[in-house]
Amino acid sequence: MRTTYPSIAICGIGSVTVTIIYALYQNQIPFKILCRNQTRFQSLTENPISFQGPNGKVVRIELNNHLTMTKCDQDKFDYILIGCKNQNLSEYLDETKSLLKSNGKWILIQNGIPELQFQSYESKIIGGVVGWNTQTLSKHTYFQSNIGSLILGEAQGSEPDSFWKKILTPFIPVILTDELSGYRWHKLAINSIINGLAAAKQLSLGGLFLNRQSRIEALETLTEIKLVMNRLEIKERVVPGSVSIQKLGGGPGSLPRWICHLILILLGLKYFKIRTSMVQDLDAHRKTEIDFINGEVVDKAKELGISVSRNEWIVRKIKELELAQ
Template sequence: MNIAIFGAGSTGCYLAGQLCISELQVSLICRPAIKQKIIANNGITLTDYNGFKQTIMPQALITDINQESSIYGKFDVVFVTLKCHQVSSIANQLMAITHDNSSIIFMQNGLGSFDSIKDSLDHYSLLQGITPFNVLQLPNAVFHKGTEGVFTLQANPHTIAIQSALVNHGFGCDIEADFTPMIYGKLLLNLNNALNAVTDLPIKQQLSHYKNRRILAKAMKEWLAVCEAADIQLHQYTKVKPSWLPTILLLPNVLFTVLAKQMLDIDPKARSSMWEDIQAKRKTEVDYINGAVVSIGKKYGIKTPVNQAIVEQIKQLEQRH
């Protein structure tokens, strides 16, 4: 398999690193700044909250698809790890670097970006994937996995082969056939991305404050109400049912701390990707996360004032930065 990671930022580089370590042939399509960092540091270094550390160099680092794609041929699998708002404009580029039997796997947070492009690529095998853990980009091309979880991919022959390679090299990878519960369930957890950016604290520290957890619990309750109205079951990513998460968040600090340790391992350094975007003065994905709660809520007549307020706070931060 000739694999490309299209739009290799934090998540894309972590995925690329795992695939390379698993002896798969991987090229990165990335910004020049990422390419320079990787070359300067002799590869991508993966670390995690359990002490894992390994450096690996991808097969190729591509910054100009038009000029360089002919050198590396067509790709059998392309993982699209761009931000949501960048997806709708890349159909022609994806067609240029793939063939009729290629699989294109969209790894975006939130809802809406997949729908924005799928009709333009309807003759391809289009799949979705999820990164149910946090990746923080550190200096020297180091990408740190700060919470537990494994890449989760929609089932087809390519992804099953990728899962086999990852598992054989000590990495987890889940394969699912029905991805709607996966995407909607992941959105429930992603509702904290914006709040983490607003508080400007590491996730673990942010969640240690009852006031912050209370806001998150209210945001989650709104999404749970929307999903109930839409009759959509949510995949369970933590050790408790999605519907119980708001109740646990509202527990007193002492009880929450005990339960949180059992529910999900979080590194003290972990921060959300939206926090990274705000710090880097980039446009965020809030419209596809908290904004999706608001827009789908309107469709089903469910009020979502907390998520609406969070969207507005992020828009203010985007303008300030």
């Protein structure tokens, strides 16, 4: 007997959503890709996506039968995954809200804490915390460098439906949680260094973590975020494969500094050539998401009266780099 799944659409194709598309494609789960303009529609029609997973195998994904124009589609969906930058979220939600069923939900897989931007939509949002890294090698080629989980949690604080595990595993391990904020803040802290600090210095992860001064700055960044998290009483939830901010950040519960340095060195060696998304944005002269990563930390710290000078420096430096482009 054939299993029937909720209807799924994806709006915005990028490195993260392509990894999810790959899992759906491999599991033969029906899905639609909502194209916002004719040029994108035509490009995806004519050019299959080439995806290389951590096992090294390259798969060509034909999307012809999955494509539709957002403004022309008459279907309504149970779930719409939104794959865009934080600064474009409002626009994407406005364009797709008519395509959600009355009890349908968006899935926001952006960095930072996007749920805070749309609290009026709280009942219609599932947050997705991504634990893998996928890079764009060329216009139609993507490379996933590590296996990582997708952590899904309702913005209102409950666990999403268990069918997500069935449709994405084994290609993407899925964790369902009722503690989304704990995972969000953990990933925000990690992104503050691998994206924020790396972009401020315009370095690959190898260049960042194999330099002692940069490691010191990374640990200072995490220590400030740990202080903010503790003041907000955020119960940290660690993304699988990562290390607790409570242990990396200075102060109570911290690991010895030499061990923290060793962890960062090992990360630098493992992902030596990786230039993370915000670094790539600066490389391509695109506006970054800095306001939603380290900028989020700075804003919360100001509300709490906490000094976060290292995070402030990162925000200031990246904005200077954006203006200089």
